[in-house]
Amino acid sequence: FTLKQQDEHLPAYFIVVHYQHPCRRHVGPHQRKEYQLVNLIATLPCHGGTVVAMGVDEQPKQPNGDSQPVAEIAALTARVEALERQLASLHAASVSASESRLPRTAKAVPVPNFGQHTPSEKPSLESRIGSQLFSRIGIIALLIGATWFLKLAMDSHWIGPLGRIAAGLIAGAAVVLWSERFRRHGFNVFSYSLKAIGTGVLYLSLWASFQLYHLLPAAVVLSAMVLVTAWNAYMAWSQNSELLAAYALAGAFATPLLLSTGGNHEVFLFTYLLALAIVTVILVRLKSWPRLLLGAFPVTAAFVAAWYVQFNSTDQLLPTALFVALFFITFITPALCSKAPKQSTSPITEILLPLANAACAALAFYSLLEDAGHHALIPWLALFFAVVYLGLMRLPQTQLASALHLSLGIVFLTIAGPLKASGHWLTIAWLAEATALLWISAHLSHPSERSAPSSTHCILRRLATGALALGLCSLLLQPVWSHHIVQTPFLNRRFATSLFGVAALAAIIRIALRSSENHPDEASPSWPAIAAGAIIALNLVAILACVREIDTIWSHATAKPEAALQNSLAISAFLMLYGATLLAVGFWRRSAFLRWQALILLVFTIGKTFLYDMRDLTQGYRVVSFLGLGALLMAISFAYQKDWLSLRGIDEPPPESSMQSTPDQPTGARR
Numbered sequence: 001f002t003l004k005q006q007d008e009h010l011p012a013y014f015i016v017v018h019y020q021h022p023c024r025r026h027v028g029p030h031q032r033k034e035y036q037l038v039n040l041i042a043t044l045p046c047h048g049g050t051v052v053a054m055g056v057d058e059q060p061k062q063p064n065g066d067s068q069p070v071a072e073i074a075a076l077t078a079r080v081e082a083l084e085r086q087l088a089s090l091h092a093a094s095v096s097a098s099e100s101r102l103p104r105t106a107k108a109v110p111v112p113n114f115g116q117h118t119p120s121e122k123p124s125l126e127s128r129i130g131s132q133l134f135s136r137i138g139i140i141a142l143l144i145g146a147t148w149f150l151k152l153a154m155d156s157h158w159i160g161p162l163g164r165i166a167a168g169l170i171a172g173a174a175v176v177l178w179s180e181r182f183r184r185h186g187f188n189v190f191s192y193s194l195k196a197i198g199t200g201v202l203y204l205s206l207w208a209s210f211q212l213y214h215l216l217p218a219a220v221v222l223s224a225m226v227l228v229t230a231w232n233a234y235m236a237w238s239q240n241s242e243l244l245a246a247y248a249l250a251g252a253f254a255t256p257l258l259l260s261t262g263g264n265h266e267v268f269l270f271t272y273l274l275a276l277a278i279v280t281v282i283l284v285r286l287k288s289w290p291r292l293l294l295g296a297f298p299v300t301a302a303f304v305a306a307w308y309v310q311f312n313s314t315d316q317l318l319p320t321a322l323f324v325a326l327f328f329i330t331f332i333t334p335a336l337c338s339k340a341p342k343q344s345t346s347p348i349t350e351i352l353l354p355l356a357n358a359a360c361a362a363l364a365f366y367s368l369l370e371d372a373g374h375h376a377l378i379p380w381l382a383l384f385f386a387v388v389y390l391g392l393m394r395l396p397q398t399q400l401a402s403a404l405h406l407s408l409g410i411v412f413l414t415i416a417g418p419l420k421a422s423g424h425w426l427t428i429a430w431l432a433e434a435t436a437l438l439w440i441s442a443h444l445s446h447p448s449e450r451s452a453p454s455s456t457h458c459i460l461r462r463l464a465t466g467a468l469a470l471g472l473c474s475l476l477l478q479p480v481w482s483h484h485i486v487q488t489p490f491l492n493r494r495f496a497t498s499l500f501g502v503a504a505l506a507a508i509i510r511i512a513l514r515s516s517e518n519h520p521d522e523a524s525p526s527w528p529a530i531a532a533g534a535i536i537a538l539n540l541v542a543i544l545a546c547v548r549e550i551d552t553i554w555s556h557a558t559a560k561p562e563a564a565l566q567n568s569l570a571i572s573a574f575l576m577l578y579g580a581t582l583l584a585v586g587f588w589r590r591s592a593f594l595r596w597q598a599l600i601l602l603v604f605t606i607g608k609t610f611l612y613d614m615r616d617l618t619q620g621y622r623v624v625s626f627l628g629l630g631a632l633l634m635a636i637s638f639a640y641q642k643d644w645l646s647l648r649g650i651d652e653p654p655p656e657s658s659m660q661s662t663p664d665q666p667t668g669a670r671r
Contacts, residue, residue, distance in 0.1 A: 135189060135190065135193040138193065142197050146168075146171075146200075146201055146204065147204060161212075161213040161215060162213075162215060164205075164208070164213075165205050165208060165209045165213065165215060168201055168202070168204065168205030168208070169202060169205050169206075171198075171201055172198045172199065172200075172201035172202035172205060173198065173202065174198070175194055175195075175197055175198030175201065176194070176195055176198035176199065176202075176231075178194060178198075179191040179192075179193075179194035179195045179198065182194065183239070188241070192241065192243050192244055192247070195232070195235070195244065195247065196247050199228060199232055199247060199251055200251075202228050203225060203228065203251055203254060203255075203258060206221050206224050206225055206228075206258070207221075207258040207259070209221060210258075210259060211258070211259075218259055218261070221259060222255065222259060225251070225255045225258070225259070226252075226255070228251060229248050229251050229252040229255070232244060232245075232247055232248035232251060233245065233248045233279070233283075236248055236283075237283075237287075240287070242287070242289045242291065242292070245283055245287075245289060245292060246291075246292060246295065249276070249280065249292060249295055249296060250295070252276050253276065253295075253296075253299045253303075255272075256269060256272065256273075256303070264307075264310075264311040266307065266311065266316060266319065266320070266323075267319065269303065269307065270304070270307075270323040273300050273303055273304075273327075274323065274326055274327065274330065276296065276300070277296060277297075277300055277327060277330045277331065278330055280292050280293065280296040281293075281330055281331070281333055281334055284334050284349070285333070285334065285337075290334070290346040290348040290349050291348065293331075293334065293348055293349065293353055294348060294352075297331060297353060297356060297357070298356075300327065301356075301360050304323075304324070304327070304364065308320075308364075308367070312368075312371065314371065314372045314373075317368055317372045320368060321365065321368055324361060324364045324365060324368070325361075327361070328357060328361040331353060331357045332354070332357060332392070334349040334353055335349050335350055335353065335354050335397060335398075335401045335404075335405075336392070336395050336396065336397050336401070337396060337397060337398065349401075350398060350400045350401045350404065351400070351404060354401065354404050354405070354408065355404070355408075358385070358389070358408050358412075361385075362381075362382075362385060362412075365381050366378060366381065369381065378419050379416050379419035380416075382412045382413075382415045382416035382419055383412070383413070383416045385408075385409075385412040386409045386410070386412035386413040386416060387409075388409075389405045389406070389408040389409035389412065390405075390406070390409035392405045392409075393405050393406055393409075402456070403456065403459045406456060406459055406460070406463075407459055407463060410433075410437065410460075410463045410467075411463075413433070414430070414433065414466075414467055414470070417429040417430065417433075424493050424494070424496075424497040426474060427471055427474040427475050427478075427497055427501070428497060428500055430467050430468075430470045430471035430474060431467075431468070431471035431475070431500065431501055431504040431505075432504065433464075433467045433471075434464045434465075434467035434468035434471055434504070434508065435464075435504045435507050435508055435511075437460050437461075437463055437464035437467060438460075438461065438464040438468075438508055438511050438512070438530070439507075439511055440457075440460055441456075441457040441458075441460035441461045441464060442457075442511050442514070442515040442519065444456055444457040444460065457523075458523045458524075461523065461525065461530075462524075462525070465525055465530065468508070468534075471501065471504070472501075472537055472541070475497065475498065475501045475541060476540070476541070476544065478494055478497070478498075478548075479548075486552050488552075489549045489550075489552040489553045490549050494545075494548065495545055495548075495549055498541055498542075498544075498545035499545070501541050502538055502541055502542055502545075505534045505535075505537055505538040505541065506538060508530065508531075508534045509531050509534045509535055509538065512527045512528070512530040512531035512534065513527075513531050515527045516528050516531065532593065535593070535594070535597075536597065539582065539597060539601075542578075543575070543578060543601075546574060546578075547571055547574070550567065550570050550571055550574060551567060551571070553567075553570075554566060554567035554570065555567075568612065572605055572608055572609050573628075575601060575604070575605040575608070576602065576605050576628075576632055578601065579598045579599075579601040579602040579605060580598070580602075580632060580636070582594055582595075582597060582598035582601065583595055583598035583599070583602070583636065586598055602633075602636070606633075
């Protein structure tokens with residue numbers, strides 16, 4: 001047959017293939033190739049193209065009846081192969097196009113590790129009891145049984161001391177090695193339990209070789225125990241098992257107890273504990289196992305405290321203080337991080353450990369200095385801790401850790417005051433600290449952190465509130481803690497301290513009011529609350545300071561029979577004048593908050609005058625007192641009724657008739 005394409009006749013054994021590069025992104029010219037079937041079993045080269053034309057051979061051939069079906073079959077076979085190659089190329093192109101349409105930020109799905117027999121759901125209570133609780137009880141039971149077996153062997157003299165120790169070491173090592181068989185089959189928890197049993201047997205055998213039979217010296221047994229601990233740590237690292245790491249730490253901390261001879265080996269013991277602390281911190285930083293610190297830190301502190309109670313002396317102050325400082329620095333580092341992922345952060349490293357470390361270190365240094373008779377250095381110790389924690393804020397750490405370090409620094413700075421200063425200077429220090437912290441908090445306030453409870457300015461605000469409370473308590477309770485008798489009124493340290501308190505409170509009020517206008521936020525305590533509390537405290541401090549000085553004036557005239565009465569009347573007169581002044585300031589500043597304080601003070605003064613002052617007054621004093629009180633109250637009442645400061649326009653709208661002028665009343669005479 002003859003197939004015509006583009007007005008050309010092609011031979012029957014010639015096939016024209018039109019193909020293009022399978023990658024659609026490849027730009028190239030379309031090519032055409034001709035293939036000639038030399039024989040009937042010839043096949044086309046694989047070019048991935050498309051058959052576009054076939055034709056009969058124009059060369060004269062001998063008529064053969066069988067050749068035509070064979071040629072047709074060969075042509076059809078070639079076409080099928082070409083179609084298959086075309087389908088393959090289309091499938092590859094569709095796959096590449098779908099991959100190119102995927103978002104670039106898509107992350108590869110992690111391949112699950114089917115080698116671990118970890119259940120996808122949380123195990124039930126029955127499963128936890130059967131797999132974990134019974135395992136722990138079994139460990140304890142087997143260790144007790146091994147101990148009783150050793151005792152029975154000792155009592156019955158079945159084997160000699162050397163044989164007993166060798167049997168224990170061999171059995172412990174065999175159990176540890178046997179546990180690996182279960183781990184390879186996926187029974188990780190049971191494998192860890194066997195490792196704990198084998199390790200315990202090894203420790204008990206080494207302990208018996210030293211304490212009971214005295215077969216090995218302490219150095220050899222210590223080295224063997226360290227090797228066992230190191231092997232457990234290596235297995236925990238290689239198998240990524242926090243439980244094995246906990247077993248290793250338990251054995252490591254049990255070693256000093258097992259090898260204790262009751263002597264004072266401070267340098268050796270503390271060096272060993274320091275090495276364990278450093279290894280624990282490294283594991284926590286690299287493997288994110290913060291729960292190890294829940295065992296390492298308390299046990300280390302217990303060892304140090306036990307040694308201190310039994311062996312501490314003044315001649316060991318320097319090495320002991322050096323080791324305490326090294327422990328303090330070691331346990332500071334878990335809270336510091338540069339690029340730690342979110343899952344590595346933990347309340348243990350950010351809250352619990354810093355607080356416990358600060359408390360234990362401060363108590364240890366305080367005890368060392370106090371027992372050595374260096375009490376004068378204790379305030380400088382608190383100042384040193386404050387500087388350290390404030391300096392830690394410059395290192396990379398999380399926001400919560402930074403806020404906690406700031407809080408600890410301010411707390412130690414606050415503690416340093418009472419340890420060094422006393423009396424009036426302590427009150428001044430607390431008030432100055434509160435003012436400075438509020439000023440810093442106001443300048444550090446940032447719009448993006450206003451609602452963050454752990455932001456720096458919120459922490460500073462709370463600490464400033466605490467320091468202000470301490471200063472106010474000390475200021476208001478001066479007669480309680482100050483036993484100095486004041487002879488000169490107004491010209492004394494007591495009144496000067498009160499004046500400083502009034503000035504500090506005025507500064508705090510100004511800072512709080514300006515911050516509430518420029519940087520409003522919802523943090524607690526809020527700036528308006530701080531301003532309101534400072535205003536009340538300022539009035540209270542000013543009133544008490546002046547009342548104390550008035551009382552000092554009349555205390556020198558105790559010989560006069562009317563001295564107490566005159567003192568009481570003078571105090572009442574001062575309270576009335578102060579209340580009237582405060583009321584005037586409230587009118588001037590248009591502040592209902594100030595006016596209410598003034599009204600409360602006036603009501604208190606009126607009650608004092610009628611119920612207390614009138615009992616011993618003569619007729620003349622009563623006339624003067626009532627006339628003065630009545631005139632003052634009438635003036636205040638008239639000021640409220642006339643509404644000279646347009647308070648009705650603020651608190652409540654005046655009647656509509658009062659806002660309109662009548663023909664007989666000029667505009668300027670309204671109200």
